[in-house]
Amino acid sequence: MNKTKKLKELITIDTSLTTPVYKQIVQSIHRNIDQGVLGKDDMLPSVNQISAHFSLARGSVFTAYNELRSSGIIDSIPGKGYYVLSTETNLTKKIFLLFSTFTPYKETLFNALLNSLPKTCSLDIYFHHHSMKMFESLIREQAGYYNTYIIMPESHEDTQAILGKLDPKRTFLLDVGFREYAGNFPGVYQNFEKDIYSILLDSQELVKKYNRLFLLFPESVRNRDIVSGFQKFARKKMVQAEVLHTLDVDSIEVKDAFIVIDDNHLVDIVKFAREKKWQLGKDIGLISYNETNLKSIIANGITTITTDFTAMGKAMAAMVLGGKGEVIENPFVLHDRASF
Numbered sequence: 001m002n003k004t005k006k007l008k009e010l011i012t013i014d015t016s017l018t019t020p021v022y023k024q025i026v027q028s029i030h031r032n033i034d035q036g037v038l039g040k041d042d043m044l045p046s047v048n049q050i051s052a053h054f055s056l057a058r059g060s061v062f063t064a065y066n067e068l069r070s071s072g073i074i075d076s077i078p079g080k081g082y083y084v085l086s087t088e089t090n091l092t093k094k095i096f097l098l099f100s101t102f103t104p105y106k107e108t109l110f111n112a113l114l115n116s117l118p119k120t121c122s123l124d125i126y127f128h129h130h131s132m133k134m135f136e137s138l139i140r141e142q143a144g145y146y147n148t149y150i151i152m153p154e155s156h157e158d159t160q161a162i163l164g165k166l167d168p169k170r171t172f173l174l175d176v177g178f179r180e181y182a183g184n185f186p187g188v189y190q191n192f193e194k195d196i197y198s199i200l201l202d203s204q205e206l207v208k209k210y211n212r213l214f215l216l217f218p219e220s221v222r223n224r225d226i227v228s229g230f231q232k233f234a235r236k237k238m239v240q241a242e243v244l245h246t247l248d249v250d251s252i253e254v255k256d257a258f259i260v261i262d263d264n265h266l267v268d269i270v271k272f273a274r275e276k277k278w279q280l281g282k283d284i285g286l287i288s289y290n291e292t293n294l295k296s297i298i299a300n301g302i303t304t305i306t307t308d309f310t311a312m313g314k315a316m317a318a319m320v321l322g323g324k325g326e327v328i329e330n331p332f333v334l335h336d337r338a339s340f
Contacts, residue, residue, distance in 0.1 A: 007045040009037065013054050018164065019144025021056055025064035027167065029073065030147065032087045040287060044082040081121055089147075093320065096146035098138060100130055100154070102177075105290040105309050109175070112313025113150075117321070130154060130222065136162045148320055153177045155222050160184065169325070174316055175307075178329070179225055186325040188315045190307045192225035193232070195332035196259075199305050200233040206340055210257035210285050213241045216265045226261070226289075249292040254278065257285030257340065259305070270299050280339040287340050301337030308333065 011028045013021055032038040045053075047061045065082055068074045075085040095117075099106060114123060126142060128135040135154055139162055143149060149171040153159050163185065164170065173187030182189055200207060207213060215230045227243055234241035247265050249272045260266045266288050273280055280286055280299055288295055291306035308331045315328055 007053055010045065011050060011054070013056075017144070018141045020060075021054070021066070022060045022064040023144045025050070025061065027144070027147075029064075031167055031169070033073070033087050033089050034086065036096055038084050038087075039182060040087055042084045043080075044084070046081050046179045054183065063240075086326055093117075093148045094146045095123045095148045095150060095320070096123060096143050097123055097125045097150045098135075099125060099127050099152050101127060103290075104292045104294070105306070108292075109309040109313045112310040113317050115315075116314045116317030128154070130220075131158050132158060135159075139163075139165060146311055148172075150174055150316060152319065155180055155224075159189055171321075172316060172319055175312065175330075176223055176312055178327075182327045186319065186327055188312050188319065188330050190332065191329045192223055193229035194329075196226055196229035196305065197232045199332065199334050200230070201236070203334060203336075204236075206285075206336075207239055207257070209255075211255040212253070213239045213257045213285075214259070215241075215243045216247055216258055216260045216262070217243055217245060218262050218265075219245050223262055225337060230259070244322055252284065254283050257287070259287045259289070261289045263288070265275070266302065270302075273299075281337075285340045294337075296337070299339060301339065303337045303340035304335045306333060306335065 010032050011025055013024050017024070029038065030045070035219065047058055048067065050056065050061045051058045051192060059156045065074065069076070072086050073084070073089060074082050076082045080226060097113075099110070109256065117123060124146070126138050128138060128146060132154055136158070143166060149166050151163065151171065152174045155177065160181065164182070168185065171185055173181055173185045173189065175188070175190055177187070178189035178191045179193070181187075215227065217227055230241070232245060247268055249268060252269075258265070258269055260269065266286070269284070269286055270280070273284055278284055287304060287305055291304045291309075295302040295304055312330045315330065319326060319328070
């Protein structure tokens with residue numbers, strides 16, 4: 001067996017975290033095995049050494065070593081100490097899944113992810129509801145009980161530091177954050193800026209049916225990349241184009257077209273067209289973000305621009321199971337229906 005590695009190289013304890021110290025010890029050993037610092041048969045620091053160095057109760061260290069031993073990662077020899085028995089640290093994946101909110105299209109994503117994972121994996125879902133306080137709290141307080149992390153992040157200046165609390169080799173980002181975080185974290189992303197620009201450019205003959213094109217983008221929506229892509233298309237000057245943050249139905253004219261993010265705006269425009277006896281796709285145009293089954297039948301069919309959420313869920317499952325640090329831009333399509 002090799003010599004015992006230096007304790008300070010192997011164990012990291014952060015007392016500011018709410019993750020129990022025994023879990024931090026377990027995570028430290030896992031991380032060093034995955035990074036090749038620890039190999040099979042390498043000796044580990046003794047319980048007394050760890051306890052003295054970090055001023056911990058010996059029981060906390062025993063709890064950590066017992067968990068590692070029960071999972072087949074380490075073993076001990078009486079009179080000599082603990083050593084690495086196996087470098088297979090991913091025998092069972094306990095997945096921490098953090099969504100922003102739960103909507104119909106995210107239900108599609110969730111089901112595709114869940115159904116693509118083997119039954120040996122456990123998957124627990126949490127929601128941060130676009131609250132940075134909750135986003136940080138959930139990661140600090142819950143993530144320590146898992147060994148794999150799938151995160152739908154917030155676009156915020158503090159996000160990078162919060163995500164830095166997680167093991168980067170076991171952290172995968174989902175859906176949003178391509179521009180901000182794809183350089184630091186693997187994941188399956190939407191490239192919102194490129195996607196809306198490409199869709200509108202490819203659909204320019206449909207767009208030219210209308211005099212004005214509006215992107216209805218509520219202030220509460222944080223993903224500004226959609227606006228950037230729309231404005232890039234607007235500079236082509238194929239049609240008068242403008243970003244609106246609120247909807248004033250009294251200002252709607254014949255040959256106006258709308259791209260809506262919020263389904264409440266979708267309903268408002270459909271109701272307004274019905275009252276005016278205007279035909280969607282002829283008198284006014286309407287495109288909605290994110291495909292759902294309901295949109296395929298509302299008002300003879302609502303045109304949608306959407307990522308393939310089923311493909312996203314399957315791709316994320318494959319990435320987690322394969323442990324590959326990839327960055328995937330998920331497919332984005334236009335469902336051309338009667339409303340546009």
